[in-house]
Amino acid sequence: xxxxxxxxxxxDRPNSYIGRSVPRPNAKRLLEGRGHFVDDIVLPRMLNVxxxxxxxxxxxxxxxxxxxxxxxxxxxxxxTGAQLAERHEPWVGVLKHLQGIVSPPxxxxxxxxxxxxxxxxxxxxxxxxxxxxxAAESVQIQWQELPVVADAKTALDPDTPVIHDSLENNLCWExxxxxxxxxxxxxxxxxxxxxxxxxxxxxxxxxxxxxxxADYQPGEGKLTVYQSTQAPHMMQNVFAKHLGMNExxxxxxxxxxxxxxxxxxxxxxxxxxxxxLSKMFQRPVKFIADRLESFVTDIHARDHLVKARxxxxxxGKIQALEFDDLTGIGPYSMYPxxxxxxxxxxxxxTGGAYQIExxxxxxxxxxxxxxxxxxxxxxxxxxxxxxxxxxxxxAARQLQMDPVDIRRTNLYPDDSYPCKSITGMAFENxxxxxxxxxxxxxxxxxxxxxxxxxxxxxxxxxxxxxxxFIEVTNPSPMFYGVGGAAISAQDGCTLRLDAKGNVFCATxxxxxxxxxxTVIAQIVATSVGVAMENVRxxxxxxxxxxxxxxxxxxxxxxxxxxxxxxAGRVLRENILDVAGVILQTESTALDIQNGNIVDGGDGEVLxxxxxxxRVAYYRPDTFPEDFQSELVVTRHYxxxxxxxxxxxxxxxxxxxxxxxxxxxxxxxxxxxxxxGTIINPQLVDEQIRGGIVQGLGAALFEHCIYDTEGQLQNxxxxxxxxxxxxxxxDIDCAHVVSMxxxxxxxxxxxxxxxxxxxxxxxxxxxxxxxxxxxxRVTAVPLTPQKILEALGTLSP
Amino acid sequence: xxxxxxxxxxxxNISLTVNGESISERVPVRRNLADFLRLDLGLTGTHVxxxxxxxxxxxxxxxxKIVRSCLILAIQADGKRVDTIEGLSDDGYLEDLQASFxxxxxxxxxxxxxxxxxxxxxxxxxxxxxxxxxxxxxxxxNYCRCTGYHxxxxxxxxxxxxxxxxxxL
Numbered sequence: 001x002x003x004x005x006x007x008x009x010x011x012d013r014p015n016s017y018i019g020r021s022v023p024r025p026n027a028k029r030l031l032e033g034r035g036h037f038v039d040d041i042v043l044p045r046m047l048n049v050x051x052x053x054x055x056x057x058x059x060x061x062x063x064x065x066x067x068x069x070x071x072x073x074x075x076x077x078x079x080t081g082a083q084l085a086e087r088h089e090p091w092v093g094v095l096k097h098l099q100g101i102v103s104p105p106x107x108x109x110x111x112x113x114x115x116x117x118x119x120x121x122x123x124x125x126x127x128x129x130x131x132x133x134x135a136a137e138s139v140q141i142q143w144q145e146l147p148v149v150a151d152a153k154t155a156l157d158p159d160t161p162v163i164h165d166s167l168e169n170n171l172c173w174e175x176x177x178x179x180x181x182x183x184x185x186x187x188x189x190x191x192x193x194x195x196x197x198x199x200x201x202x203x204x205x206x207x208x209x210x211x212x213x214a215d216y217q218p219g220e221g222k223l224t225v226y227q228s229t230q231a232p233h234m235m236q237n238v239f240a241k242h243l244g245m246n247e248x249x250x251x252x253x254x255x256x257x258x259x260x261x262x263x264x265x266x267x268x269x270x271x272x273x274x275x276x277l278s279k280m281f282q283r284p285v286k287f288i289a290d291r292l293e294s295f296v297t298d299i300h301a302r303d304h305l306v307k308a309r310x311x312x313x314x315x316g317k318i319q320a321l322e323f324d325d326l327t328g329i330g331p332y333s334m335y336p337x338x339x340x341x342x343x344x345x346x347x348x349x350t351g352g353a354y355q356i357e358x359x360x361x362x363x364x365x366x367x368x369x370x371x372x373x374x375x376x377x378x379x380x381x382x383x384x385x386x387x388x389x390x391x392x393x394x395a396a397r398q399l400q401m402d403p404v405d406i407r408r409t410n411l412y413p414d415d416s417y418p419c420k421s422i423t424g425m426a427f428e429n430x431x432x433x434x435x436x437x438x439x440x441x442x443x444x445x446x447x448x449x450x451x452x453x454x455x456x457x458x459x460x461x462x463x464x465x466x467x468x469f470i471e472v473t474n475p476s477p478m479f480y481g482v483g484g485a486a487i488s489a490q491d492g493c494t495l496r497l498d499a500k501g502n503v504f505c506a507t508x509x510x511x512x513x514x515x516x517x518t519v520i521a522q523i524v525a526t527s528v529g530v531a532m533e534n535v536r537x538x539x540x541x542x543x544x545x546x547x548x549x550x551x552x553x554x555x556x557x558x559x560x561x562x563x564x565x566x567a568g569r570v571l572r573e574n575i576l577d578v579a580g581v582i583l584q585t586e587s588t589a590l591d592i593q594n595g596n597i598v599d600g601g602d603g604e605v606l607x608x609x610x611x612x613x614r615v616a617y618y619r620p621d622t623f624p625e626d627f628q629s630e631l632v633v634t635r636h637y638x639x640x641x642x643x644x645x646x647x648x649x650x651x652x653x654x655x656x657x658x659x660x661x662x663x664x665x666x667x668x669x670x671x672x673x674x675x676g677t678i679i680n681p682q683l684v685d686e687q688i689r690g691g692i693v694q695g696l697g698a699a700l701f702e703h704c705i706y707d708t709e710g711q712l713q714n715x716x717x718x719x720x721x722x723x724x725x726x727x728x729x730d731i732d733c734a735h736v737v738s739m740x741x742x743x744x745x746x747x748x749x750x751x752x753x754x755x756x757x758x759x760x761x762x763x764x765x766x767x768x769x770x771x772x773x774x775x776r777v778t779a780v781p782l783t784p785q786k787i788l789e790a791l792g793t794l795s796p
Numbered sequence: 797x798x799x800x801x802x803x804x805x806x807x808x809n810i811s812l813t814v815n816g817e818s819i820s821e822r823v824p825v826r827r828n829l830a831d832f833l834r835l836d837l838g839l840t841g842t843h844v845x846x847x848x849x850x851x852x853x854x855x856x857x858x859x860x861k862i863v864r865s866c867l868i869l870a871i872q873a874d875g876k877r878v879d880t881i882e883g884l885s886d887d888g889y890l891e892d893l894q895a896s897f898x899x900x901x902x903x904x905x906x907x908x909x910x911x912x913x914x915x916x917x918x919x920x921x922x923x924x925x926x927x928x929x930x931x932x933x934x935x936x937x938n939y940c941r942c943t944g945y946h947x948x949x950x951x952x953x954x955x956x957x958x959x960x961x962x963x964x965l
Contacts, residue, residue, distance in 0.1 A: 039840075207843070207939060209845075717851055
């Protein structure tokens with residue numbers, strides 16, 4: 001515990017739930033198939049919307065004939081993009097702090113032309129989805145195909161057509177950063193390694209597709225939207241703003257969410273269309289994306305081509321790091337978070353674990369006629385990690401250093417904090433060296449190296465790959481708010497003691513399965529002094545919960561958890577004030593433990609919480625005239641002293657590659673990470689493991705493959721490969737705890753650490769395995785084909 | 797309606813047993829079993845993830861064997877017995893698996909979970925001594941995006957072990 005220990009009251013409470021692997025109370029109904037997902041909602045007079053989508057990546061709409069479709073059975077209405085455009089304001093996905101970023105206005109459906117294959121063009125409102133799909137087939141659209149800008153590499157060439165007439169070129173945004181004397185450092189470096197990293201597009205593939213039910217009530221002029229989203233308050237603002245409504249008349253309700261991972265934190269044109277249609281027809285409208293729609297409309301992620309080099313001294317010290325990043329984001333920057341944040345993160349974070357004095361990065365974000373691209377779990381981190389970890393391993397190979405030693409040489413020592421990285425990232429307290437040592441111990445690194453060497457002599461090629469990472473968590477308004485987005489960085493928690501001694505807790509963050517409600521309940525139960533069974537957590541309702549940002553960017557525990565802890569402390573004080581009056585004693589001499597009011601010294605039970613509540617609610621006449629009980633408490637929290645609470649960690653992959661087939665078998669994966677105070681160890685480990693497997697999917701299988709005409713070639717789950725149980729290894733997790741001093745709780749986030757480091761660990765393990773063949777692969781996913789090409793078995 | 801859709805026209809009467817209850821309904825011939833369970837019977841515990849037989853979220857039991865209800869038409873279940881997560885929870889069939897998943901956090905968002913539980917139950921019935929590798933192989937038709945599978949494998953393995961101990965007693 002650090003010097004701020006006097007503020008860590010919540011960690012020292014009796015009967016604490018902090019640090020305990022309590023099972024999730026809300027998981028039981030999910031295990032019985034009694035969840036409340038959006039597609040389970042059926043409202044009176046509800047219509048289902050089916051979209052006719054553009055079959056072309058870029059084409060002008062010459063005419064639309066919906067006459068035949070209107071006459072199909074079960075069809076209420078057929079609406080074109082142009083018709084719906086009269087009912088809402090378009091949006092523009094730019095933020096002020098990404099200087100120079102541009103994007104054209106986007107409407108709910110294509111108006112004059114479609115800019116990607118899958119963009120919605122016509123909406124059919126039908127009694128059932130099946131009837132809507134029948135009618136969709138008969139919508140006649142005359143298209144004029146336009147030249148397709150598919151390849152990001154040529155998007156900025158002078159002879160490449162410009163997608164949007166309103167823009168000068170296909171450049172969405174660029175950022176250049178330089179510090180130190182990079183050219184001089186490369187000149188004097190003993191070894192300069194250069195690589196091209198080609199990180200393919202992949203996507204979230206939530207098992208529950210994007211889902212929304214909008215219910216506009218003309219009587220009250222009120223809109224209720226049931227949405228599978230990570231950010232209900234943000235969506236409330238968006239719907240109100242672009243439908244010309246008072247924000248107070250819009251309510252967003254989020255019940256169970258079947259996976260999100262950043263996929264469900266953006267404004268999707270088709271979801272907005274469903275809401276606008278509900279207002280237009282004054283009836284509930286449901287839209288559930290089917291799997292094929294998901295592949296062409298859920299945001300895609302990554303898609304970076306990076307040319308990078310690193311200069312290293314003969315003793316392995318990094319002298320300079322330089323890279324150019326090019327990313328294609330589809331035809332629009334997503335709203336309201338923009339599609340520039342990932343490139344921005346890559347510039348900010350690459351090599352951030354290492355002491356680097358000379359650094360130069362250039363990122364270009366370009367428009368193209370492919371599906372939209374935006375922030376997905378671990379935004380930018382996996383790319384930053386592939387660049388730095390790939391280069392440092394290659395440098396080690398050329399210097400004949402062990403990958404562990406070169407990392408140890410360059411990592412920030414554990415006593416160097418607080419400090420700032422070359423790009424200005426402020427690190428409060430990280431634990432790279434402790435984490436590295438713990439990892440080596442956990443995986444028994446030396447024995448593994450010995451095993452690898454013995455097997456290699458027998459023609460079995462195994463590799464060990466390391467990947468150090470840092471993770472952005474607990475973001476302050478520096479992430480979005482300063483850029484003008486109506487996205488809350490603060491979060492609130494309201495606690496209410498009921499008449500039987502139960503505590504109702506409403507929080508601005510949401511639950512998508514990671515266990516938000518459980519950790520909040522653990523914190524509240526601990527800080528108030530009651531059993532978890534007596535805490536009810538309410539999330540996902542803009543009419544009920546305090547204003548908050550929702551759950552993304554690994555912010556739930558560190559930000560909303562802190563608000564909950566502080567609210568719990570104040571509620572406990574308020575309850576003890578009442579108890580003090582009842583017991584005619586100083587409230588400071590009392591405490592609450594296990595739902596009882598006890599003597600703060602010897603713990604003797606004096607009365608129960610239920611009794612205090614009874615008197616406060618039913619017999620306040622017995623109180624002195626100047627005393628009023630206050631048993632509802634709200635507290636808010638936002639990190640102030642650091643823009644982000646950085647965490648750190650290191651992963652290792654152990655794998656075997658078949659040099660004849662190019663197939664990789666993952667044998668084991670390890671992760672040590674440091675998220676500060678751990679509220680629920682099991683839930684943290686499962687966040688890490690789930691995140692790692694998402695990263696392993698990206699490393700090995702997942703790829704949205706487009707042809708030169710901008711047509712997605714693998715938009716089914718049979719063709720787009722996701723990680724399944726049999727290909728995945730067991731994953732061992734361990735932790736170092738460096739608490740943030742920015743909060744009383746000391747918790748940082750853990751949601752994205754796994755995804756950040758996994759691809760780099762696997763790439764490095766593969767290239768370690770391929771060392772005897774002098775072969776390397778730096779294009780992700782690491783497919784058998786690419787491996788065989790590197791081995792010279794296949795020609796590219 | 798175009799000719800290509802003509803074969804999909806029409807409704808049929810079906811009678812079947814769902815979670816022990818006798819059901820008689822008139823359904824469109826093209827309605828799949830998943831939609832029938834969800835839309836006609838309100839059994840929303842069966843989830844639809846991909847509608848092309850890959851993700852396994854819609855897994856139910858048909859005459860005691862697990863099937864993907866998105867790949868079966870409701871009319872194909874005529875005269876058969878269907879068991880869903882709701883029925884198999886109510887009758888206690890999944891009790892030890894559910895308890896183990898709960899304790900080990902073998903689920904996060906819960907969307908794939910009904911399908912995983914039914915698959916796990918059949919695995920343990922048909923392979924009572926399954927090891928981790930067998931568990932992973934048997935689960936390879938059920939997609940989970942949240943957990944990374946490790947906790948699911950742990951939860952199932954623990955039930956395998958506890959049932960083994962019960963058999964030995």
